[in-house]
Amino acid sequence: MATDRRPENMERITTAELADAFIEEQLTALKQQIGDKKVLLALSGGVDSSVVAAMLIKAVDDQLVCVHVNHGLLRKGEPEQVIEVFRNQMKANLVYVDATDRFLDKLAGVTDPEQKRKIIGGEFIEVFAEEARKLDGIEFLAQGTIWPDILESENGIKAHHNAGGLPEDMKFELVEPVKILFKDEVRIVGERLGLPANMVYRQPFPGPGLGVRCPGAITRDRLEAVREADAILREEFAKNGLEGKVWQYFTVVPDFKSTGIKDGKRTFEWPCIIRAINTTDVMEVTVEHLSNELIDHLVKRITSEVHGINRVLFDYTPKPPATVEYE
Ligand code: XMP
Numbered sequence: 001m002a003t004d005r006r007p008e009n010m011e012r013i014t015t016a017e018l019a020d021a022f023i024e025e026q027l028t029a030l031k032q033q034i035g036d037k038k039v040l041l042a043l044s045g046g047v048d049s050s051v052v053a054a055m056l057i058k059a060v061d062d063q064l065v066c067v068h069v070n071h072g073l074l075r076k077g078e079p080e081q082v083i084e085v086f087r088n089q090m091k092a093n094l095v096y097v098d099a100t101d102r103f104l105d106k107l108a109g110v111t112d113p114e115q116k117r118k119i120i121g122g123e124f125i126e127v128f129a130e131e132a133r134k135l136d137g138i139e140f141l142a143q144g145t146i147w148p149d150i151l152e153s154e155n156g157i158k159a160h161h162n163a164g165g166l167p168e169d170m171k172f173e174l175v176e177p178v179k180i181l182f183k184d185e186v187r188i189v190g191e192r193l194g195l196p197a198n199m200v201y202r203q204p205f206p207g208p209g210l211g212v213r214c215p216g217a218i219t220r221d222r223l224e225a226v227r228e229a230d231a232i233l234r235e236e237f238a239k240n241g242l243e244g245k246v247w248q249y250f251t252v253v254p255d256f257k258s259t260g261i262k263d264g265k266r267t268f269e270w271p272c273i274i275r276a277i278n279t280t281d282v283m284e285v286t287v288e289h290l291s292n293e294l295i296d297h298l299v300k301r302i303t304s305e306v307h308g309i310n311r312v313l314f315d316y317t318p319k320p321p322a323t324v325e326y327e
Contacts, residue, residue, distance in 0.1 A: 002050040002295070003180060004130055004179075005150075005180065006147050006180035006181075007180075009064060011107060012182070012184075012185065013181065013185035013188055013189065014184075014185075014188070015135050015188075016188070016192055018188075019185075019188045019191075019192040020042055020050055020192055021186075022079045022181075022188060022189060022255050023055065023058075023192060023193065025057070025061045026177045027057060027058055027061075029177075030059035030060065030175065030177055031060065032056065032067055033140075034059070034063065034175065036063065037063065037067060037137070037138040037139040037140060038063050038064075038135070038137050038138045038139060038140070039056060039060060039063060039064050039065070039138070039139075039141070039142050040055055040065050040066060040068065040132055040135065040138045040140065040141050040142065040172065040298045041056065041063040041065070041066045041067070041141075041142040041143075042066075042143075043066040043067065043082060043085045043086065043094070043129050044068070044069075044207075045068065045074070045078050045081060045082040045104070045143075045199070046181070046202075046205065047186060047187060047190065047199070047200060047202065048144025048145075048146055048186060048198045049143075049144040049191065050085075050086075050144075050195055050199055050200070050287070051144065051178055051186050051189055051190040051193065051195065051200070052142050052143070052175075052177055052294050053066055053086060053090075053092060053129075053142075054090065054175075054190065054193035054194065054272075055092050055178070055189075055193060056175070056176050057062065057086075057091075057092050057178070058193065058203055060272075061066045062092075062093050063092060064092065064142070065093045065135055066086060066092050066093060066094045066095065066139070067094075067095045067097065067128060067131045068082045068083070068086075068094060068095070068096050068097065069099055069124060069127050069128060069131075070096070070097065070098045070099060070100060071099055071100070071103040071120060071123070071124060071127075071209065071211075072098075072099070072100030072101070072103050072223075073103065073120070073208065073209030073210055073211040073223070075205065075209070075210065075227065075230055075231070075234075076155070076227050076228065076230065076231035076297065077231070079098075080098070081196075081199065082094070082096075083096060084086075084204070085195065085196060085225060087323060090194075095131055095132060097127055099123070099127045100294070100297065102123060102127065103119075103120065103123055104218065104220060104223075106119050106123055106247055107119055107120070107211065107217075107218050108217070108218075108219075109217050110217060110218075110258070111216045111217045113212070113215075113327035114277060116208065116211055116218070116327065117208050117210070117211075117212070117327075118206070120208045120209075120211055121165075121207070121208070123193045124207075125165045125166060127172060129166055129167055130168070132166075132170060133170075136320060138172065139172060139173060140173050140174070140175045141166075141172035141173070141174055141175065142175040142176070142177070142179060143174060143175070143176050144176075146178055146179060146182065146183060146186055147179065147180055147181055147182055148182065148183070149179075150179060151198045155284070160248075165313065170233070177218065187200045187201060200285060201244055203246075203247065203248045203249065204248055205248075206325055208267070210223060210226050210227055210327040211327075212325045212326060213226050213230075213251065213252045213325070213326060214226050214252075215248060215252065215253075215254050215255055215326050215327055216254070216255035217255065221307075221308060222253050222270060222308070225253045225270060225272070225306050225307060225308045225309055226251055226253040226305070228305065228306045228307070229240075229253065229272045229302050229306050229309065230250055232301050232302055232305060232306070233249060233250065233251055233274060233296070233298065233302075234249075235249065236294065236297065236298055236301070237249055237276075240294055242276075242288075246276050246277075246278060246288045247278045247279050247288075248275075248276075248277050248279075248324060249274070249275065249276040249277070249288070250274075250275055251272050251273065251274055251275070251302075252272070252273040252275065252315075252326050253270050253271070253272050253273070254270065254271065254326075256270070256271075256272055257268075257269055258271060258310070258311060259275050260310030260311060261310075262303075262310065267310045268307055269308050269309055269310035269311070270308055270310075270311075271290065271309070271310075271311040271312065271313050272302050272306065272309045272311070272312050272313070273312075273313045273314070273315050274290075274298065274311070274312065274313070274314050274315065275315045275324070276288040277318075277319070277324060278304050279324075282324065283319075284316055284318070284319060284320070285319035285324055286318050287316055287318055290314070295314065
């Protein structure tokens, strides 16, 4: 079934059986499309690109080359998980590029949010294109495009080219094996392909990553603080049964300091803001209210375990008037 559009009468994939049938059809179509040629995939570790990788590994095995660009703005443990799952467990051809210094050097001193996003997006394309040029005989580019991306681009809401913007001379035929699926269907398909649940059911994470949660000019120490605080928040949400229940939750470390006291000594450190929200369409968002016990526990852990934080704040603002992310 190498169809470009979701058939009007297609049954929503809600069961393992339906997912297995979809996978079977796609594997046949992928083998037919790709033959003995090579395919390139930018593997971020997000749900869509991970499911595409797992599918292509099954379909064409080592004809797939995955490139994981670590831009230094990923959450704690993410690059390690990509390497563990895809290189060690699934035996994929994985090129891992630690481009942290490149990104952070380019971002140094840049305070404008739009400029930051442009730098991150532009540098990503550059690193990916450089890696692609090192490889011989690539004819296909795989992308984790999903059905809402196509609908939104048709309606003029956003361009859907996930890895779009590659230089003019790099022309590949696209391979988009989940492009007729909705997100919930992609997750079920991913589970059936053997991906870990915490990869398939993870909360949304923006492309510019922790960069938009470190408002203003990003510095390595503040970035580390937001990464460590985020890891504690995720750990506590998982322990308290909130993982998979709350739509999105994260920390932000703004670029100002305030006075505090630790071990009888004056401190002058950043605050950490906690944001936890629920939504169905992301146009309107409500705040998840946490129990006092959990808030107290988070305050204690974050202020004592994260270097540079002496205060914890909770963001009670819905969307609108606030957006989900701070930049
Ligand atoms: P906002 O901040 O616009 O966020 O209310 C709505 C949802 O979109 C996510 N988001 C992004 N996702 N690239 C992405 O892939 C981005 O640049 C980006 N910016 C925001 C955000 O995390 C939230 O889920």
